[in-house]
Amino acid sequence: MFRKFRILILLLVLATVGLGAWRSNSRLTAWEHTIHVAIYPIAGDDSPATASYIRGLNNESFLEIAQWMQQQTEKQGLAILQPVALRVAPPLAETPPLRPNQPSALDAMLWSLKLRRWASQHDQIDGPKPHVRLFVLFHDPARNPSMPHSTGLSKGQIGVIHAYASRQQRRQNAVVITHEMLHTFGATDKYDLATLQPIYPQGYAEPGRDPRLPQEMAEIMGGRIPLDEQNAEIPTSLADTLIGWQTAQEIGFLRSTGKNGQN
Template identity: 55%
Template sequence: MFRKLRIAVLLLILATVALGAWRSGARATEWKHTLHATVYPIAADASPQTRASVARLSADDFAPIADWLQDEVRRHGREVLRPLAISVAPPVELLPPPFPAGGGPVDVGLWSLRLRFWAWRHDATPGPRPDVRLFVLYHDPARTPRLDHSVGLRKGQIGIVKAFASRDEGPRNAVVIAHELLHTLGASDKYDPQSLAPVFPEGYAEPDRQPLHPQRQAEIMAGRFALSEELLAMPDRLGQTLIGPQTAAEIGLLRAD
């Protein structure tokens, strides 16, 4: 009896989560209204520096992402006023379920369901639910010099972003946050998973440049840009990145209406 009830409640929760995801997903890529994203900062280690920088975060720290997206949306011919607004929630004290690194599609699917359920339980922010939720895990660079990968899910429009807890790293964190944000809107990666090199031409910011190398900017979903056939560079701020035509099409920017 209790088991049946528990299953019924769980199914109801999943249906609610799925319906919410479908509704917000369809609206988010119309580019007619402001997309609301909330950053949920999380101190991912016990370092005092991490705690201090998480406590200091405000919406101003993420404003460059909204400004960049506005410029890119305009460049692609859309005139929506303020396409993105980012607010900052109070810090979340718990870590999200870890990504099943090396897991198969079933593990990733189950993790995605657990993550969406976790996000639904830990969203204590007052006011209407944001379209996109970005859980940003801050790490002290002295303790974690290399971050493992961030994730952005279209289903549920949730991102788990690994970031450095240091003001100097703000511009680089913004590049990662923008990349994962665009994943939540349906953009795909544009780099080779083995070599990490941008895929030509869609992963190049200037695919028509002669000579092709060195590239001066990165396509945001490529993550890196090629200085030569062998040498890759990472953008250190959003000003060094752009949204290429394929990403623009994937996130609905090029839709004619």
């Protein structure tokens, strides 16, 4: 009986939080004003190289993301002067609660609430209050050849992102950060979770290309550049990516679309 009551209370809390998140997301994706995005650097390991890399980060370190968003809005004919402004907060010493592996629905809901509470306690940054908060854990590539899975939540506009503490991989980091940032705006993944292959047509940058494969660019939420039916490569920078028609619709760039994204 107590468990059922606990679940009921949790569902009521989630419904209230969900309504607030929907309202917040609707305001963001109207694209009438600049969206302020805060990046909170966190050391994902105890490597001196990671600590040194984080100390060197500033607003200019992520300018590429803001410029890319400007280009994408211009392609869609949106008349907003600065769609996204990114600012870097002082490094955080504490890591956020990480998403459990293969969580149940209840575990996922509890983690989401715990993360939002944690984020509200660690969001100090100068300037305008951020609409989106991205907590980026940097890892020394010499110690971590692969990264844990990153997460972006449209409910609460929060991202927990894993990136490399390496100047050589700065542009690849920008792709991952942008992908998760777009999740906070409501964009969905467009790749097969089992194979990581982009899903046709929504996960292709140029679904109408003839021949279809190989593609030359990646749809940002498709995650990879399709080369053939079984293989795709990770884009090296945002210059190799774009926002496809379905993602554009999800984040408010397009108000309505017909077949294959045609207005």
